[in-house]
Amino acid sequence: MILFFHPNGLCSSLLLLVIIFFSLCLFAPAKCQSSESKRTNYLKLKLLHRRALSSPFHIEEAIDDDSTRLLSLFATLSANITLKAPVVSGASLGSGQYLVDFRIGTPPQKLLLVADTGSDLVWVRCSACRDCSRHRAGSAFFPRHSTSFAANHCYSRACSLVAHPPHSRCNHTRLHSSCLYEYTYGDRSVSSGIFSRETATLNTSSGDLVHLRNISYGCGFRASGASLTGPRFAGANGVMGLGRGPISFASQLGSRFGNKFSYCLMDYTISPSPTSFLLLGDAQQRNMAPLQKNMSFTPLRSNPLSPTFYYVGIRRVSVDGALLPIDPSVWAIDDFGNGGTVVDSGTTLSFFLEPAYTQILRALERKVKLPRLERGVASLDLCVNASADEGTARARLPRLTFHMDGGAVFSPPVRNYFIEVAPGVKCLAMRRAEAGGSGFSVIGNLMQQGFLFMFDTERSRVGFSPAVCDAL
16 A cells, blocks of 8 residues: 655544554454564474373273264264355364363463364353352363453454354444354254453463464353263363364464464373474474475365365375275265365374275285284274284384375374284274265374374475474
8 A cells, every 4th residue: 555645644644554553453463463473483382182091002982082073073074065154063072182281361371272173163161250269270261350351243254254053143233242152063062152352372482472362262151062061071171173264273373373383293102191292383493494304295185065174185005015906086075075084183093984994904904914813902903912022013014105195105103003902912093984975084193193294274285204292
């Protein structure tokens, strides 16, 4: 914009500049952040495993969680096909495996949120108490104790991005007509409350703190359903949606931090559970530069009927270097939004649609050089006696490789898909994706362990590189 100044109109011109500046701050708050946030390379958040698991791996719990989650993910896909609107979240909160250490409000209140790449909404459990001294700190967010709390107006653009309770109306005559939201999960659990704005306080790459204003989130005063009230949600105060939709935490911070986020998941069968990290922004720390230089990238695929998920393209699969005869159409996304492969942080095992799963299973069975167990463990299809020396056992298990779009090759170590489920017993941590004619394949978080995964939405790609996660 070019402004022409006239001596008699100088005051008017200055007034116009002030109006333009505050308009930018109102409608594009990212442009008005402090210089500290602009200089920050990336933000670093702790990722804590939801519950401490000891080895052997508690496979029954993982399968139970995954089954619930996949039903929710597939329900999301079906709902979007029918309604063509993102009214159902892709998260099944109880099965989220990692919690983010999150601070929100002024002064900051510390909460634990489920980190979930399969949903968009950020929401926290809120309490409307006036005298909150009787409530334990960290049990909920107390908006009355925050000087930066503000509700989005029901006619704001932000409010148009969330689903609302049935029959809710916006009163255009009221200055403070709050935006009400109602978020329904695949198992029909519901979080509802006020869609609001707050200041989030996060660690930066230099170890300092940065205050990010005007983060939109759900201040949830009501929650119902097994996913949000049962034991699987214990310890969590809400969810941090990291999906591709406009209201996700990653999308809201996109323009501020390079439209990128990364995570590196450590082996959570170790006891006590180690800390992993979620990195928001362009991580150019010195000790990460070699990882990014050697990172393999594959393009993100788009599914208009399921825009939340991070789809990647698998072209071929090989076992010990031999390509499997899997029809490429298995990996394609059809006109109804079915098919494709999703990278998901909240699913433990990996799931593959037919006939890909059967082909992978048969190839691994032929290559296994350890004694087979006639009966699988916990409904897993391939279990072996691995009581011999650990190094020898790994050497006698076949190597699985995924050849992806763009020439990227993902070849995880054997321990990422043959896991110990009992003393001396290893099982294949994969299952058939039984979607009843719909759904997609899923690369779960066990398969992702020990890799730095970078989600670059600006260039529409996902990168991965082997990493020592606790060194990041």
